[in-house]
Structures are given as C-alpha cells and as structure tokens.
Amino acid sequence: MDSKKIQNVFFISDSTGITIESLGHSLFTQFPDITFEKKVFPFVTKKENAEKAISHIKKVATNSQNTPIVFTSLADEDLKNLFAANDISIFDIFSSFIPEMESHLKTQASHAIGETHGVGNTSDYLQRIDALNFALSHDDGMKLDTIEHADIILTGVSRSGKTPTCLYLAMHYNLKTANYPLTDSDFENSYLPETLRASQDQIFGLTISPTQLCKIRTERKPNSKYASFEQCEFEIKKAESIYKNSKLPFIDTSSVSIEEIATTIIQRLNLKPQGKW
Amino acid sequence: MDSKKIQNVFFISDSTGITIESLGHSLFTQFPDITFEKKVFPFVTKKENAEKAISHIKKVATNSQNTPIVFTSLADEDLKNLFAANDISIFDIFSSFIPEMESHLKTQASHAIGETHGVGNTSDYLQRIDALNFALSHDDGMKLDTIEHADIILTGVSRSGKTPTCLYLAMHYNLKTANYPLTDSDFENSYLPETLRASQDQIFGLTISPTQLCKIRTERKPNSKYASFEQCEFEIKKAESIYKNSKLPFIDTSSVSIEEIATTIIQRLNLKPQGKW
Numbered sequence: 001m002d003s004k005k006i007q008n009v010f011f012i013s014d015s016t017g018i019t020i021e022s023l024g025h026s027l028f029t030q031f032p033d034i035t036f037e038k039k040v041f042p043f044v045t046k047k048e049n050a051e052k053a054i055s056h057i058k059k060v061a062t063n064s065q066n067t068p069i070v071f072t073s074l075a076d077e078d079l080k081n082l083f084a085a086n087d088i089s090i091f092d093i094f095s096s097f098i099p100e101m102e103s104h105l106k107t108q109a110s111h112a113i114g115e116t117h118g119v120g121n122t123s124d125y126l127q128r129i130d131a132l133n134f135a136l137s138h139d140d141g142m143k144l145d146t147i148e149h150a151d152i153i154l155t156g157v158s159r160s161g162k163t164p165t166c167l168y169l170a171m172h173y174n175l176k177t178a179n180y181p182l183t184d185s186d187f188e189n190s191y192l193p194e195t196l197r198a199s200q201d202q203i204f205g206l207t208i209s210p211t212q213l214c215k216i217r218t219e220r221k222p223n224s225k226y227a228s229f230e231q232c233e234f235e236i237k238k239a240e241s242i243y244k245n246s247k248l249p250f251i252d253t254s255s256v257s258i259e260e261i262a263t264t265i266i267q268r269l270n271l272k273p274q275g276k277w
Numbered sequence: 278m279d280s281k282k283i284q285n286v287f288f289i290s291d292s293t294g295i296t297i298e299s300l301g302h303s304l305f306t307q308f309p310d311i312t313f314e315k316k317v318f319p320f321v322t323k324k325e326n327a328e329k330a331i332s333h334i335k336k337v338a339t340n341s342q343n344t345p346i347v348f349t350s351l352a353d354e355d356l357k358n359l360f361a362a363n364d365i366s367i368f369d370i371f372s373s374f375i376p377e378m379e380s381h382l383k384t385q386a387s388h389a390i391g392e393t394h395g396v397g398n399t400s401d402y403l404q405r406i407d408a409l410n411f412a413l414s415h416d417d418g419m420k421l422d423t424i425e426h427a428d429i430i431l432t433g434v435s436r437s438g439k440t441p442t443c444l445y446l447a448m449h450y451n452l453k454t455a456n457y458p459l460t461d462s463d464f465e466n467s468y469l470p471e472t473l474r475a476s477q478d479q480i481f482g483l484t485i486s487p488t489q490l491c492k493i494r495t496e497r498k499p500n501s502k503y504a505s506f507e508q509c510e511f512e513i514k515k516a517e518s519i520y521k522n523s524k525l526p527f528i529d530t531s532s533v534s535i536e537e538i539a540t541t542i543i544q545r546l547n548l549k550p551q552g553k554w
Contacts, residue, residue, distance in 0.1 A: 007382065016540040018449075019303045026296045026350065027374055030386035042540045069381060073303065089381070096373045097304055104346060104366070105284065109307035125534070126496065132441050139413075164409050167444055171535075172295075219403065257402070258448075263293040263319045 004035040008060050008068040012053055012083070014113045017042040020073040020093060044074065045113060050082045057088060075111050124174070131170035131177070138178030139163055144195045150178040152265060153199055155192070156206035157182050157235040158226075159216045161253040161261060165206070168258045173266065173273030187238040192246050204265050205243040205250030210236055212254040281312045285337050285345040289330055289360070291390045294319040297350040297370060321351065322390060327359045334365060352388045401451070408447035408454070415455035416440055421472045427455040429542060430476055432469070433483035434459050434512040435503075436493045438530040438538060442483070445535045450543065450550030464515040469523050481542050482520040482527030487513055489531045 011017045017040040028036045041053040061068050072092045074080045083090055098109045137143055154162045158181055166177035210233040217227035225231055243250045249268050253261055288294045294317040305313045318330040338345050350370045351357045360367055375386045414420055431439045435458055443454035487510040494504035502508055520527045526545050530538055543550055
C-alpha cells in the first residue's frame with residue numbers, strides 16, 4: 001500500500017509552463033516521501049483564464065487535506081494579484097529573483113509576457129528545424145556522404161541510445177547530429193570505417209551494460225540471437241575496443257538519462273550549443 | 278552596431294543544469310536590453326569541480342565591466358558555501374524556495390543531489406524510448422495499420438511542423454504520436470482518409486500562413502511548384518476545409534514554437550501526459 005502523503009501542486013504560466021514545471025519537479029525531488037499531484041495551467045494571459053484556474057484550485061483545496069501549492073511565472077502583476085487576493089499561497093519565480101536581478105543589473109524588468117518558449121527569431125527556429133531534419137536524414141548510418149557536416153556523430157551498437165540522444169541534441173541545442181551503428185563488418189576490422197575517420201573529432205561512442213542491452217533488445221525481439229546476453233556482451237566488447245583503438249571518448253548509457261548523455265557529450269566535445277530551448 | 282550591455286551569467290548544477298538554465302533564460306527575457314553571455318557548469322558534484330568553476334568565474338569577473346551573475350542549483354550545502362566564500366554573488370534556486378516549501382510541507386528537504394533529469398525509474402525511461410520509436414515509425418503516414426494506437430495523430434500539409442511536434446511530444450511527454458501528411462488525394466475528397474476516421478478523437482490539425490510555408494519550402498526546394506506561393510495557398514485552403522468538414526481542432530503554427538504547439542495540443546485534447554522531463 002502506498003502511504004505517501006499526497007500534495008496537490010498547480011503551475012500557472014502565461015506561456016507554456018514548461019520552465020516552471022521543470023523547476024517544480026527539481027524542487028520536489030528534495031521531498032522523496034511526498035507524492036506530488038501536478039496540474040499545469042498554460043497560457044494564462046487573461047482575467048478569465050486566471051479565474052478558471054483559481055476556481056479549480058479552490059475546489060481541489062476544499063477536497064484535500066493539504067493546502068495546494070501554487071507556482072506562478074506570471075509577468076503581469078494584475079493577473080498575479082488575482083491569485084493573492086484569493087488566499088492562495090504562491091511560490092512566484094518572478095518575485096523571487098527579479099527584484100534582486102533589477103538591482104544587480106541596474107535596470108527595470110519589462111514585465112512583458114513570457115517569451116521563453118516563444119518562437120523568438122525565425123532564424124533560430126529554422127536552425128532548429130534544420131538540425132532535426134539533419135538528424136532524421138542521418139539516422140542509423142544513412143547518408144554517409146554528407147556526414148562530415150555533422151556537429152556530432154554518435155556511434156554504438158543497436159539499442160545503445162544513439163537515435164534518442166541525436167534527436168535530443170538537435171531539438172534542444174540546434175546541433176546537427178548523425179549516428180552510425182556498429183555492426184558485424186565493423187567488428188571484423190576492429191576500427192571505424194574509412195568514411196568516418198575524417199570526422200574523428202566529432203565522434204562520440206555510446207556503450208551500455210550487457211544486462212541492460214539484453215533487456216532492451218528482448219522487449220523488441222524476444223528469444224532472438226540479437227537479444228541474447230552472449231550476443232550483447234560480444235558486441236559491446238567489440239564496440240569498446242573500437243573506441244579504445246580509435247581513441248574515441250565514450251559514455252556508458254546504462255543508468256543515465258538522455259539529458260545526462262547529451263550534457264556529457266557537449267561538455268566533453270567542448271561544444272558551444274546554439275539553441276535557447 | 279550592437280551597443281547592448283553584456284552580462285556574463287554562469288549556471289552551476291550538480292546535475293545537467295537544464296532546469297536552471299531554462300529558469301535563467303525565462304528571467305532574462307525580462308531584460309531585453311541586455312545581452313546575456315551564458316556558460317553552464319554541469320555535474321558539479323565534487324570540490325574540484327566547484328573550484329574549477331570558481332576560478333573560471335573569477336577570471337571572467339576580472340576582465341569584464343559587470344560583476345557576473347551566478348545561478349546555482351546545488352543541493353549540497355558545503356559545495357554551495359565554496360561559492361559564497363569566494364565573494365561570488367549567487368542566485369540560488371534551493372534557498373529561494375526550499376525553506377518555505379519545508380514549512381508548508383512540514384518536512385525536511387533531503388538535500389540529496391539532483392535527480393531531475395536522472396534516469397529515475399526504468400519503466401519511465403522505456404516508456405519514453407517506446408514513444409520515440411512509435412513516433413519515428415509512424416512518421417509521414419507510415420504504418421497506418423497501427424496508427425490507432427497513437428495518443429495523438431497530427432495532420433497537415435508538407436512542412437507545417439508535424440514531425441518536430443511529434444518528436445517533441447514523444448520526447449517530453451512520453452506520448453505515442455503519429456503524423457499523416459495531407460496530399461493531393463486527400464484534397465480531391467475534402468475528407469480525411471477512411472483509415473483515420475476511427476481515430477477521430479486523437480487527430481489534431483496543423484495549419485500555417487501561405488507566406489511562412491512558402492518561405493520554409495523555398496529553403497528546401499527553391500523555384501519549385503511545391504514551394505510556390507500559389508501551391509502553398511491552395512494546399513492550406515484545402516487542409517483547413519478538411520479540418521472544418523471533419524470538425525477537427527487545429528492550430529496555426531506560423532509564429533509559435535514547437536513547445537507552444539505541443540502545450541496547446543495537450544490542453545485542447547485534454548491529455549494527461551506521463552513524462553517527467
């Protein structure tokens with residue numbers, strides 16, 4: 001039986017609410033004994049939106065043992081005050097940081113509605129779309145003839161995390177990413193193929209524990225040679241020896257998230273990402 | 278000539294730094310007259326990492342007119358104190374929120390190192406990978422025979438933003454997404470194809486201004502019929518009439534970001550996303 005205390009949390013944003021929800025999630029990990037029930041109210045830009053949120057929160061408050069927590073990132077003071085006027089206790093990211101920033105920066109904040117995840121400038125947006133298209137067209141060893149234009153080339157055995165990481169790097173950092181799967185023909189040579197050697201500085205290897213790989217492959221093709229522990233162990237051993245022979249940086253993806261893999265790669269390759277996402 | 282004031286900002290995190298950088302970006306949009314030069318120090322979990330960051334920040338401080346701003350999200354008090362002891366002024370997300378949260382929740386924060394973008398539980402991770410694989414295999418009208426398993430099916434003309442939005446929804450919310458491109462055969466009928474009608478409730482239309490579409494398509498295939506204003510205008514008109522005939526919700530993607538499109542779709546379809554990213 002789950003006897004964890006339940007705490008309702010609401011996120012009120014005049015934009016997507018993605019930043020504030022992520023901040024909330026980060027803070028909640030500090031309270032592992034509490035289950036947080038979350039609801040986001042995005043695009044709260046008018047009085048009607050705020051009133052709808054307030055009425056919902058009040059209803060939840062009446063039916064729960066604990067007073068709900070409300071996180072806001074509203075730039076408009078009048079909208080924010082609607083919540084304050086309703087006896088709702090608020091954790092506000094603007095009032096927590098903006099006054100001190102204003103004094104540090106010796107200038108006034110604009111209090112204009114959030115543009116954090118707005119489209120901003122079109123060239124940035126097109127760069128992002130280009131990066132995604134590049135990642136999709138250079139997935140899984142496709143289009144090796146243009147792979148030298150990649151900012152990052154991931155390599156590794158099947159199901160070691162190459163595609164999700166490439167997509168994340170493209171989506172979040174506008175980086176052109178490609179990936180090259182290590183297969184039997186590469187294992188025979190114990191080296192990366194000739195076509196990739198010109199791009200040596202962009203290449204990053206992924207490895208994974210045989211147990212984890214076996215689990216992931218089994219989900220996909222149960223009882224196959226492909227998913228067997230022996231095959232997984234053999235491929236990983238070969239892949240790691242290629243990384244060592246070619247002096248490639250590599251990371252074990254067994255127990256890290258896509259975000260952690262991406263951050264590590266950017267740090268190790270000393271890249272300066274362009275995105276603002 | 279760009280005469281904007283330049284302000285150096287550093288983000289110090291014991292994890293990826295993604296949350297705190299996103300928070301910083303959100304705050305910086307309130308100061309449009311300042312150019313923020315950002316650098317992230319992720320995975321600051323040991324004294325050595327902190328000292329390296331401090332030494333870099335001090336060097337930048339000596340060479341710049343404005344005192345750098347440092348944002349931290351370090352759970353470990355000793356590490357955080359290293360920064361304080363070095364005359365570096367800190368905006369700390371933990372001390373801004375945790376004490377008040379502790380008093381509201383009537384419990385102590387764990388002060389354990391951040392798990393925000395850690396792999397957390399494996400089932401959540403596998404769900405995310407499944408969602409991404411579903412999105413990739415159901416891109417651009419592929420695998421219509423299993424499209425009914427999608428949580429969301431996006432439709433729209435070529436280059437209206439379907440694929441990036443699908444990938445974003447899968448990556449961030451673990452949602453199984455598919456997309457179906459509207460082409461000539463659909464325009465002849467003025468209705469969605471038979472195969473999609475069973476999934477009516479999951480379908481969301483994307484539209485875009487002819488000018489914006491023409492611009493995007495011209496980047497891809499300059500001087501083609503495909504990229505001409507007339508063709509773009511014709512296709513969009515037809516697509517919108519299909520949405521109206523089929524009573525589909527739809528959104529204009531011309532000047533909104535992928536995040537805003539995704540948030541709007543989740544809100545309009547009343548979905549409860551599973552992810553924690």
